[in-house]
Amino acid sequence: xxxxxxxxxxxxxxxxxxxxxxxxxxxxxxxxxxxxxxxxxxxxxxxxxxxxxxxxxxxxxxxxxxxxxxxxxxxxxxxxxxxxxxxxxxxxxxxxxxxxxxxxxxxxxxxxxxxxxxxxxxxxxxxxxxxxxxxxxxxxxxxxxxxxxxxxxxxxxxxxxxxxxxxxxxxxxxxxxxxxxxxxxxxxxxxxxxxxxxxxxxxxxxxxxxxxxxxxxxxxxxxxxxxxxxxxxxxxxxxxxxxxxxxxxxxxxxxxxxxxxxxxxxxxxxxxxxxxxxxxxxxxxxxxxxxxxxxxxxxxxxxxxxxxxxxxx
Amino acid sequence: xxxxxxxxxxxxxxxxxxxxxxxxxxxxxxxxxxxxxxxxxxxxxxxxxxxxxxxxxxxxxxxxxxxxxxxxxxxxxxxxxxxxxxxxxxxxxxxxxxxxxxxxxxxxxxxxxxxxxxxxxxxxxxxxxxxxxxxxxxxxxxxxxxxxxxxxxxxxxxxxxxxxxxxxxxxxxxxxxxxxxxxxxxxxxxxxxxxxxxxxxxxxxxxxxxxxxxxxxxxxxxxxxxxxxxxxxxxxxxxxxxxxxxxxxxxxxxxxxxxxxxxxxxxxxxxxxxxxxxxxxxxxxxxxxxxxxxxxxxxxxxxxxxxxxxxxxxxxxxxxxxxxxxxxxxxxxxxxxxxxxxxxxxxxxxxxxxxxxxxxxxxxxxxxxxxxxxxxxxxxxxxxxxxxxxxxxxxxxxxxxxxxxxxxxxxxxxxxxxxxxxxxxxxxxxxxxxxxxxxxxxxxxxxxxxxxxxxxxxxxxxxxxxxxxxxxxxxxxxxxxxxxxxxxxxxxxxxxxxxxxxxxxxxxxxxxxxxxxxxxxxxxxxxxxxxxxxxx
Numbered sequence: 001x002x003x004x005x006x007x008x009x010x011x012x013x014x015x016x017x018x019x020x021x022x023x024x025x026x027x028x029x030x031x032x033x034x035x036x037x038x039x040x041x042x043x044x045x046x047x048x049x050x051x052x053x054x055x056x057x058x059x060x061x062x063x064x065x066x067x068x069x070x071x072x073x074x075x076x077x078x079x080x081x082x083x084x085x086x087x088x089x090x091x092x093x094x095x096x097x098x099x100x101x102x103x104x105x106x107x108x109x110x111x112x113x114x115x116x117x118x119x120x121x122x123x124x125x126x127x128x129x130x131x132x133x134x135x136x137x138x139x140x141x142x143x144x145x146x147x148x149x150x151x152x153x154x155x156x157x158x159x160x161x162x163x164x165x166x167x168x169x170x171x172x173x174x175x176x177x178x179x180x181x182x183x184x185x186x187x188x189x190x191x192x193x194x195x196x197x198x199x200x201x202x203x204x205x206x207x208x209x210x211x212x213x214x215x216x217x218x219x220x221x222x223x224x225x226x227x228x229x230x231x232x233x234x235x236x237x238x239x240x241x242x243x244x245x246x247x248x249x250x251x252x253x254x255x256x257x258x259x260x261x262x263x264x265x266x267x268x269x270x271x272x273x274x275x276x277x278x279x280x281x282x283x284x285x286x287x288x289x290x291x292x293x294x295x296x297x298x299x300x301x302x303x304x305x306x307x308x309x310x311x312x313x
Numbered sequence: 314x315x316x317x318x319x320x321x322x323x324x325x326x327x328x329x330x331x332x333x334x335x336x337x338x339x340x341x342x343x344x345x346x347x348x349x350x351x352x353x354x355x356x357x358x359x360x361x362x363x364x365x366x367x368x369x370x371x372x373x374x375x376x377x378x379x380x381x382x383x384x385x386x387x388x389x390x391x392x393x394x395x396x397x398x399x400x401x402x403x404x405x406x407x408x409x410x411x412x413x414x415x416x417x418x419x420x421x422x423x424x425x426x427x428x429x430x431x432x433x434x435x436x437x438x439x440x441x442x443x444x445x446x447x448x449x450x451x452x453x454x455x456x457x458x459x460x461x462x463x464x465x466x467x468x469x470x471x472x473x474x475x476x477x478x479x480x481x482x483x484x485x486x487x488x489x490x491x492x493x494x495x496x497x498x499x500x501x502x503x504x505x506x507x508x509x510x511x512x513x514x515x516x517x518x519x520x521x522x523x524x525x526x527x528x529x530x531x532x533x534x535x536x537x538x539x540x541x542x543x544x545x546x547x548x549x550x551x552x553x554x555x556x557x558x559x560x561x562x563x564x565x566x567x568x569x570x571x572x573x574x575x576x577x578x579x580x581x582x583x584x585x586x587x588x589x590x591x592x593x594x595x596x597x598x599x600x601x602x603x604x605x606x607x608x609x610x611x612x613x614x615x616x617x618x619x620x621x622x623x624x625x626x627x628x629x630x631x632x633x634x635x636x637x638x639x640x641x642x643x644x645x646x647x648x649x650x651x652x653x654x655x656x657x658x659x660x661x662x663x664x665x666x667x668x669x670x671x672x673x674x675x676x677x678x679x680x681x682x683x684x685x686x687x688x689x690x691x692x693x694x695x696x697x698x699x700x701x702x703x704x705x706x707x708x709x710x711x712x713x714x715x716x717x718x719x720x721x722x723x724x725x726x727x728x729x730x731x732x733x734x735x736x737x738x739x740x741x742x743x744x745x746x747x748x749x750x751x752x753x754x755x756x757x758x759x760x761x762x763x764x765x766x767x768x769x770x771x772x773x774x775x776x777x778x779x780x781x782x783x784x785x786x787x788x789x790x791x792x793x794x795x796x797x798x799x800x801x802x803x804x805x806x807x808x809x810x811x812x813x814x815x816x817x818x819x820x821x822x823x824x825x826x827x828x829x830x831x832x833x834x835x836x837x838x839x840x841x842x843x844x845x846x847x848x849x
Contacts, residue, residue, distance in 0.1 A: 037719040282672070
């Protein structure tokens with residue numbers, strides 16, 4: 001039961017950390033525009049060369065129509081294949097891509113394992129419930145699980161090697177960077193070691209069935225049967241809790257970096273939500289202390305911006 | 314062999330953290346090999362004695378050396394107070410989200426380094442690496458402002474904070490031209506240019522440290538006298554009247570430059586530097602707008618005839634004050650739109666960044682002159698003879714117009730129509746390289762900063778220009794079209810510094826000059842290579 005409690009605890013930390021990070025971003029004030037072109041939710045004819053709607057005469061007379069579809073066409077290969085890194089830093093991509101692919105496939109495998117665990121709660125065998133779909137999921141778990149473990153291991157080793165041998169990377173690496181890589185490497189090593197003795201991931205399926213039922217389901221795994229299996233459970237749980245606490249949260253925070261900064265080209269129009277947010281911001285009272293700012297704690301941004309500085313130096 | 318610096322080295326006291334040595338800089342091709350061993354002129358002894366020069370023996374901010382340890386400590390405390398304010402919505406709602414995201418998510422993969430022209434051209438001086446200054450700020454923030462930071466610093470990257478580090482960081486924020494090429498290649502979306510911008514703001518808004526050219530002789534002068542050139546309204550009108558007369562000589566017919574026309578469709582705002590340094594640009598706009606029959610005006614109200622907004626580069630408060638004045642003048646003139654002349658940072662300042670500061674009737678629509686000009690050129694109202702532009706032309710893309718605003722094709726469609734010798738630089742468009750004069754560098758020439766700009770930050774652009782014309786005869790005149798006043802200033806200085814007019818036949822100018830030069834029915838060409846214009 002201790003393993004289950006530990007996994008639940010880590011899952012709670014994961015969810016809380018993700019929620020905190022996302023909530024913080026969602027509650028920050030609307031900022032000034034700072035987009036960077038190409039903005040890929042533009043029309044394809046323009047985004048192909050990095051153009052914007054501001055290339056149109058009298059652009060403000062036309063509706064603002066960002067296309068989520070166009071953005072997705074760019075983002076899908078960016079997320080899945082790390083296209084930007086491939087284009088700009090191929091040497092690093094050669095190790096970073098398998099690393100990220102390994103993590104993505106571990107995530108996908110976990111989702112499939114959860115689906116299989118849910119099936120198991122209804123009936124132990126595909127012949128009794130789930131049929132072809134469940135059989136397919138079973139094979140996908142094996143395929144994605146193994147590919148993910150192998151690519152992840154290669155990637156983690158490769159990234160560690162690069163951090164240790166590339167002078168430019170090494171100079172800026174911190175103990176935390178090495179720890180993160182070693183942590184993930186340890187997870188892949190433990191998981192591969194467990195998978196050698198359980199190549200169809202039956203133990204993982206049973207563990208997740210146990211997780212779904214607080215260990216009460218009759219097919220639930222009794223964790224700790226093998227050292228590598230137990231280690232995999234501990235490291236996977238810890239990793240899930242740890243990632244959103246670090247800069248590795250870029251896995252999901254990249255959404256904000258792209259959609260709320262790099263591609264945030266929404267114009268401020270009379271009466272729209274942006275204008276309402278700006279009006280709120282103009283009431284903030286800054287306390288910058290340089291003389292020319294003339295902030296005394298009572299003046300708002302609006303007051304200060306509509307005044308001229310008395311200071312001449 | 315130079316020691317290889319790490320971010321923590323910024324706080325190690327010493328005379329000079331990094332000095333460019335002869336032969337360090339990226340080599341230039343023939344006939345410029347004689348510049349390959351040149352380095353920025355060393356600072357004079359009195360400057361070194363009295364000012365903070367220990368970053369790289371170059372001066373931009375010119376911070377006086379504190380006379381006592383107590384004074385140093387007080388400035389360090391003030392620096393930390395400013396750093397804290399950067400992360401507060403009351404003080405920095407303008408850039409809080411961009412800053413927090415860029416501070417928290419860098420993977421230190423170094424992809425940005427290869428995109429930075431300053432780092433590359435400097436011979437890969439470590440302090441100019443885009444993440445060097447970001448990492449310094451990140452470590453100081455984590456260690457000194459986050460709970461438990463001093464313990465965590467051993468884990469996430471340690472650094473000591475002292476006056477040496479603070480003074481060097483101030484200077485270092487002015488070794489990045491904010492071109493944001495690094496941000497455009499970052500796989501995660503981290504923006505090191507933005508971090509440099511925020512450091513500049515911290516120093517200006519909290520400690521009152523900013524280059525004189527940007528603050529005292531920049532935004533302060535702009536708001537006080539009407540223009541960062543120092544021209545008051547009467548002087549601006551005089552200058553334009555002189556330009557109008559010159560343009561009549563070129564067209565052979567009357568040219569009108571309207572002032573303060575209430576209810577005009579367009580308020581045209583130039584960078585006032587054009588009136589003094591490149592009057593033909595202001596005149597060419599007038600010729601084109603008049604020929605196209607546009608309803609337009611200029612404003613003679615203080616600030617209204619100068620589109621610059623240096624606040625964009627170093628201070629949000631000064632930025633907002635200037636932007637508000639521009640918008641208010643347009644509102645009171647009841648124009649339908651503001652058209653921004655050939656000034657890149659003014660484009661981004663008033664159209665993009667100020668967009669989320671202007672509310673209600675201050676939100677007067679803003680349009681790039683590239684767009685207005687394309688409409689005119691493609692309308693068929695004007696007749697062109699492109700053979701008049703029978704010389705090689707290349708286009709410099711101002712970062713603020715292309716990468717920061719997405720105005721990429723209108724200027725190219727114009728050039729394809731009126732300049733048969735047009736060819737692109739490599740790379741171009743949103744992948745362009747900065748002229749090296751971005752973020753205020755073009756107007757900062759005190760001490761040895763102009764040397765540093767010409768030798769380091771503008772070097773990549775110089776190589777690009779030479780490459781664009783590599784198949785042309787060396788002595789044939791060639792035109793670098795730079796539709797931005799600051800870029801033109803940087804390119805003018807480059808051509809002068811490297812004697813490139815004599816050695817490579819390089820000339821430069823704006824886009825409107827090429828348009829007018831190709832217009833049918835002009836009495837004289839507006840572009841006359843090698844001839845001194847009458848206003849010089």
